[in-house]
Amino acid sequence: MSVFAHLPILPILIPLITAAALIPIDDRNRDLKGVVSVVSSAIVFLVSLSLMYAAADQPEGRPLVYLLGNWAAPYGIVLVVDRLSALMLVLSSLVALGAQTFSIARWHRQGFHYHSLFQFMALGVNGAFLTGDLFNLFVFFEIMLGASYGLLLHGSGPMRVKKGLHYIAINLAASSLFLLGVSLIYGATGTLNMADLALRIGQLNVENRMLMEAGAALLGMAFLVKAAMWPLGFWLAGAYAAASPPSAAFFAILTKVGAYILLRLSMLLFGAAAGPSAGFGLNVLLYGGLITILFGLIGVLASQALGRLAAYCIITSSGTLLAAIGIADKAVIAGALLYLVTSTLAAAALFLLIELMERARDAGADVLAVTMEAYGDDDQVETEVGVAVPRTMALLGLCFVITTMLLAGLPPFSGFLAKVSILHGLFGSGPPGAALSFHGLDGAQWTYVVLLILSGLSTLIAMNRVGIRTFWTSIEGTVPRVYLIEIAPIMLLLGACLVLTLGAGSALSYLDATASALVNPQSYIEPVLSAPRVPSPGEP
Template sequence: MTGGPIQSIVVALMPHLMIAPILLPLVTACVLLFLRDRQHRTKAAISLFAAVLNLAVALALLWWSKQGDGPSAFGVYLPGNWDVPFGIVLVLDRLSGLMLLLAAMVALMALFFALARWHKAGAHFHPLIQIQIMGLNGAFLTGDLFNLFVFFEVMLAASYGLLLHGSGPSRVKSGLHYISINLVASSLFLIGASMIYGVTGTLNMADIAARIPQVAAADRALLHAACAVLAVAFLAKAAMWPLNFWLVPAYSSASAPSAAVFALLTKVGVYVLLRLSTLFFSPEAGASAGFGSQWLAWGGMATLAFGALGMLASQRPARLAGYAVIVSSGTLMAVIGFARPELTASALYYLPSSTMAVAAFFLLAELMDRQRTDPARQRAPEDEEDHLPFALADLEIARTANLDEDEEVLIGRAIPASTALLGLAFICCTVLVAGLPPLSGFIGKFAMLSALLPLQNEAPAVSSASWALVVLIIVSGLFAMVALSRTGIRFFWAPMERGAHLLRVAEFVPIAVLIALCVLFTVRGEAVMRYTSATASSLYHPAGYIDAVFSARPLPTATNAERLGVPAPETRP
């Protein structure tokens, strides 16, 4: 059989595959709930298989979103078979395809890391991780604000359980703060969405974008207020300063696999801000064009500065990783605020690379903390008078160490060359987070700097905001390098009586895979940049998105054939 018929069959089935990223983790979570608590191996096998299948689906959808230009680059699926804009609509484009793949890869690696021990440290870990995947996938695919709220809540509900997974007072304390902040954000989401519905009469994103230019002048201030209220909910999730005070305590207290998945949650806020800003406030939005861009740009730069200073002031690896999340999110929000396609393309290259690097760093942070909190290797403070800062840091780590269900510090089995492996992984994470050559972190930052400071003779003068972002990107990289180098010296080079690091192969493999993917981004940088450039171009020309959504038609059935103006399908007697 030739490839033509097979390809046509695949293309025909592909639209129905859009529902799989939502149904697959949902069904898997339901199945896992029927298993007994002690069936750890069965749960792990089912959950891991579902995560691998979710990755395969994400790859297929990414391949589909790349095919062609214009409307052909969009996939629209109507789960309820209702006309747009009245029913639920799922929309796939290059941006959502990229985010689906990123979420699938990070979630799979976090789950694989948890199989070493963390999945046994509490109840319902595997159903929670599957529900988390479902919420993430739904948020990236949905095409209306109501279902965005639904998936937002699903994602947050799962994150509450994952944050409290395990034991320890610091996790419970930070978890209560995390829940409180996100409940407030959810309330603001509802208020903003209801106000937008009151002004535009719809919650479908494409329909809102089409109606915004037609909003009456008397109602435009109310529309902007509604969008501002809605934006606050996502700015809190995207960790914009000063709404990000909850993030570092929560993420650094969570278990390592949960924290790695949480690195994706801030990107949901960034994704929604990028999606809605380019869709609602494009140059075609009339008097609303560019609304909020300057606030987003300067707020992102303030967030970037706060995260850089936080990294410089931190010593624990987990807290360093938490501030690295803020640095990444602040950089992306500042770039979105500039609303320039070439700059956004560079940021979209930086987004997956920085997310995978931070996720790997969260996993690595636990392995590093474990070495310092092993009771057999702890030394009394009075014996370390020559290394008092190191001793105080060790005691601080010991008080906040992650514990399992037996209230014991997690200890793995020593393997040969474990110290060298961890040291090499730490160097790679340092290079990626700080944006040093030759890895993808440097390429992403260099691309953003090149877009901010064009070298062409006919290029316009560089604005003060562009210069401020250039300085912050460079200084934040310097601060990250100083902070991470200091931590690396303390953990790997400081003269302490210790043996080999305690490490399991299953714990190191996810870190190695995430770093290898960043290396692949470096090697295939040109191809990835072409993809992100096409993605940014489609984002800033939302007519293709709007046309693709409104061109979707429900399938004719016996109940809707007359409304659609088509013959009713024949039914068997």
């Protein structure tokens, strides 16, 4: 067996070894720990890219299957790398690399074992994307959540403690629902391997089907909490706004973990082969996603604090993804995957950018600016004309403009291309080459179209309001001190979005193939269940 055949285990193994190795190092050597952690994240990113290229080369969307302990499925633990999981690995490792690099400037000094917690969270996230069975999904889910508790509380302060306790309580409840759901599914089907489940669901009798669907509903509830669907996502805005900027940037991937699992299980377990259970829960995702978009765009418009604004942008993006999953159309899912990548990168960049922007602002500047607007105190004659914009503010302003365009879905960037792809999937769902149809949509789908446009408009209005107050009419007029190690991660994340824009053709081709494999569960089931063991040295 070649060394390259072991690549699927490395996104789990590398963070695990790094996290354990960093614990005994004295916290006075934080710079050393930071360098080791960043190098580890960079290696995971390169491994993830290799896995994505390997998955893209597989014929007919077949995944790469790694048998842990050399036990065949469904009895052994399997890791499965297909186009979707590889894409999510690249996305999570890129966000982790940017957030960790940013934290070295100052935030990793605000508490103990920051980098170990970060690596443990990366371990949980990567494992959730790779695992092929529900039990180990629960294990990785708990590792991810346990590390996120420490990262949310990192930096202390009463607000972080308050929001952190709320976050812990909500997620412990979600974990309980997860465990109950897994237990019911196992009791009804006798297996937790996802590929094996997909085969057995269509063969269940009435009693076991009801038990399985009850378990699936509890399982879905747990992931809807993590995906922040309204009203289950009430905790997100406060928690993400209170977290330290690099932690909040990495948290941008957590709602996508929930969306990923809902997409994976919906397409795999409840496709056409599921019999009476086909399409189970899709209406909940569709209508819940629509309400979540509405809730998010209202929150975006109402937010004065930058952190809460960014958090509501994540809620809006989560609702967009959930509604797309509920529609369950291949073309819509392909566009939604591009939107997932773009919105995650842009939201992570925004959380990091907020830290730098707020250095030039006094506490309560937003409230003071609103008061000045209300009472007309901003109508002052400017005595200086033609004052040059400092280079630091110009660079921050440019990054803010690009982030705004990405989140609002303005051309020519990938956020616009993603929304156009979703709309094209809705209107062009007929045979290839057919004209776009504006009459085949039902009320929910038309509502999705309207909310997709309004969410972009609300984001544009809110971000413009913040940008004007920060860069054009700043009350303080001070220039923040920004280090290269802080601005570089933001440019890395935004640069990835620009690469997506320039390579939109290749990206959409990859995502179309990903969506095609998702709606064809057999391309996943057969390779997992038939993956051969590696012969022992004495075995024929």
